[in-house]
Amino acid sequence: MNLITMAAALLAMPIPALAAGEGEGVSLADFQAAGRQRLLRADANGDAKISKEEWAAGRKNAKRDPSRMFGRLDANGDGQLEASEIDTLLARRFKRLDANGDGMVMPEERTAGRKAADD
Ligand SMILES: [Ca+2]
Numbered sequence: 001m002n003l004i005t006m007a008a009a010l011l012a013m014p015i016p017a018l019a020a021g022e023g024e025g026v027s028l029a030d031f032q033a034a035g036r037q038r039l040l041r042a043d044a045n046g047d048a049k050i051s052k053e054e055w056a057a058g059r060k061n062a063k064r065d066p067s068r069m070f071g072r073l074d075a076n077g078d079g080q081l082e083a084s085e086i087d088t089l090l091a092r093r094f095k096r097l098d099a100n101g102d103g104m105v106m107p108e109e110r111t112a113g114r115k116a117a118d119d
């Protein structure tokens, strides 16, 4: 998409997010706190890290190979996803969800993102 069509698409887009009241959006910090809690449900042995096995166990139905995704997320390659790596993952997901880039993810942005993501 070139800049002109992108600008045209942006102008044509209705902007419901601007009309939404305050407090409906989720900040990155909230998103990470909630996401960490959700991801750590997979933490079967309670060490606050997610091993490759724990990661794969929660993703039996994933379309993509969970171990490949794990390898990308495990930045230091120790076979465990720790808090900082989980935060990085969530920050990346947040950025993808935050369609208008205002640093808040609105409910409708989450809905749109959920459809696109398979994890
Ligand atoms: Ca664990």
Ligand SMILES: [Ca+2]
Pocket: 074, 075, 076, 077, 078, 079, 080, 081, 082, 085
């Ligand atoms: Ca790691």
